[in-house]
Amino acid sequence: MAPINGTVLIADDEDQIRNLCVSFLQRFGYETISARNGVEALELASDRVPDIVLIDVMMPRMTGLEVCRELKARHSTQHLPVVLMTGMDQPEDVVNGLQSGADDYVCKPLRLPELHLRLSNLIRRKQMFDMLHDHNEEMIETLGSQSRTLTELFTLSLQMNKSxxxxxxxxxxxxxxxxxxxxxxxxxxxxxxxxxxxxxxASLGIPQDVATQISLSEDSPILRDMSAGGQPAIIDPTNAMAVELYGANGAMAFSELPVMLVPLSFSNELLGVITLTDRTWAEPGHFAPTDITVLTYVAQVAGIAIKNRLRQEQIRETQDVTIFALARLAESRDELTGNHLRRVQTYCRRLAESLRLSGHHQKALVPEFISELWRAAPMHDIGKVGISDNILLKPGRLTPEERKEMEQHTVIGGQTLEAAESLLHHDSFLSMAKDICYFHHEKWDGSGYPFGYSGEEIPLSARITACADVYDALTSARPYKPAFSHERAVGIIAEGRGTHFDPTICDVFLTLADEFNKIRLELQDNDVNAQAVETTFAQ
Known part of the structure; x- marks a missing residue:
């Protein structure tokens, strides 16, 4: 039998829909409770609080909105996630549902895989809340009147989980x-x-140059004991096991003071170790039993938060590698290497960072934008998978008909990512990648393709990518041309200021020209044509 992933209270007056939800969710390991109307749903929720409520809006005796408001008004169920089901899809209906306290909203006919994801996300959020709540309840019993500490602990828990x-x-x-x-x-x-x-x-009170030099071996006796015991411990300089910790750099970091070590663990996996020393009001190595209790609690919550962030970063890293591999697959058809993508990616980031530092587009160029640009830029030419080889690999100038087909790679790429984006129900970097695919061949004066956009009609991400991509195209060998010199490429881009390129972006590029050349040399292709020639830029 599948493990229980949570208990779902399903309330719907239509037997067919209620039974369908029960059957589907049980297959995914959920325990289900069923109700045929709102009154029955409230009674069941009072007898046994579920992990989440999935309730139809239109029901006899008591509507789903009324049930939701009542659940949110009760102390015992105020944090219970509620998902409303309805056949209505007008904006005002969504607003009414959310104003009633609902946590999410799905429309009939139900898309069952989406329903499963929404429920599982809300249940995980509730479980994390319950865990924090339980921890805090335990701390209240243990520490009694120390309300200041409790407030700090709860605040710390929230801040770590929001990071x-x-x-x-x-x-x-x-x-x-x-x-x-x-x-x-x-x-x-x-x-x-x-x-x-x-x-x-991470450290506080330890000089950065010292902190970076402290390094303990994988089989360090101190950390081996941390992993085995899982309890905080005070290590004294005279301890025979403390040789590594109090080495040359350790002596500078800890000044040969007793150090409290607190393991950061998750499910018996040692994720890290906290060190604390040099207390301001007590003996350096003195920690009271209540201190140990607080540190143990903090380490438990921090261990959970750290594991979650590590998983998120691993998922993001996997996504980035997959995205790059797919973009590389598209580029491989016209004999470019993965370094082309790395260069364009790096150029885009430096342009965006310098634009912000120079005072331009500061509202748009927040760190999240620059991070998404870094992820999205490699996908600028994925539409080339839809262009025939005899055009993509042609060594000479394209005919007007061939050029028209080549220009369709922007539309093919944009439409592909637009279709992918439509499958998501949240904001994604794919929106920026779509804009870059569509518009990175548009020009500031409106003479570009595919739509002839001009000026700030062209998304900022595409205007940045256009400058980065053209510089790389000019300085790289292509089937239809050898590589230009860096100086010639900079001159061509400068000539395109206000016609091809956004003047502001062009000006920032010119201040970064030497840095671009350094990046180009560091990430150059092994088979790059180093000969710089004067020829017509045909693409």
Missing amino acids: QHLDELLSVLTNSLSRMMDCRRVSVLMFNRSIRRWNIV
């Missing part, structure tokens, strides 16, 4: 522990798989 990136999470953790434990020096060690050693990845 978008691992380095942000670790910064929150070290700063908070330094304040809560009154320690001048706090650090987090994590395992570096590439060198098979434990290194400091």
Whole structure:
């Protein structure tokens, strides 16, 4: 039997829909409770609180909206996720549903795979909330009247789980522990798989040049004990096992003071170790039982948060590699190497960063935009998979008919990503990738293709990519031309200011020209044609 993924209360007056949901969700390991109307749903939710409620809006005796409002008003069910089902799809109906307190909203006929994903996401969110709530309840019983500490712990828990990136999470953790434990020096060690050693990845009160030099072996006795025991421990400089920790760099970091080590674990997996020392108001190595309790709690919550961020980063890394591989597959048909994609990707990021630093498009060029541009830029020419080889690989100038077909690669790529984007129900970098595919051959003066857009009609991401792609095309060998020199390529782009290229982007490019040349040389293709010649830029 499949494991229980959660209990779903399903309320619908239509037997066929209710039974369909029950059968489908049970196949995915959910336990189900059924109700035929709103009153019955409320009674069942009172007798046994489920993990989530899936309820039809239009039902006899009591509507789904009324049930939702009642559940959110009750203390015992106020945090219970509620998903409304309805055949209505007008915007005002969605607003009414969300105003009633619903957490999500699906329309009939139901798309069952989507329903499963929405329910599982909400259940995971509730389970995380319950876990934090349970931890806090335990801390209330243990620490009693120490309300300030409890407030700090709860705030820390929320901040860590809200952190978008691992380095942000670790910064929150070290700063908070330094304040809560009154320690001048706090650090987090994590395992570096590439060198098979434990290194400091975040620290406070330890000079950066010192922190980067501290490195413990994979089989360090101290960390082996941490992994086996899973309990905080105080290590004294006189401890025979502390040789690595108090080596030359360790002595500078910890000043030969006793150090509290706290393991960061998840399901018996040692993810990292917190170090704390140099207390401001007590003996350096003195930690009271309540301190140990607080540190143990923080480590448990931090372990969960760190594992979640590591998984998210692994998923994102896998996505990036897959995206790059697919883009590389498209590029491989016209004999370009993966370094072309890396160069364009890097040029785009540097242009975006410099535009922001120079005061241009600051509202648009937030870190998330630049990150998405980095991910999306390699996909600019995926539409080339739809262009025939005799045109794509032609060594000479294209005929007007061939050029017209070649120009369709922008539409093919844009439409492909537009179709992929339509399958998602959330914002995605695919929206930017779609814009880049469609518009990176448009020109500032409107003479480009496929739509003849001009000026700021062209999305910013596509205007940046256009400059990066043309520079790389000019300085790279292609079937129809050898590589141009860097100086010749810069001159051509400068001539295109205000006609081909956005003047602002062109100006920033010119300030980065030497850096672009350095990037080009670092990421050059092994078979690049180094001969620089004067010839007509035919594409």
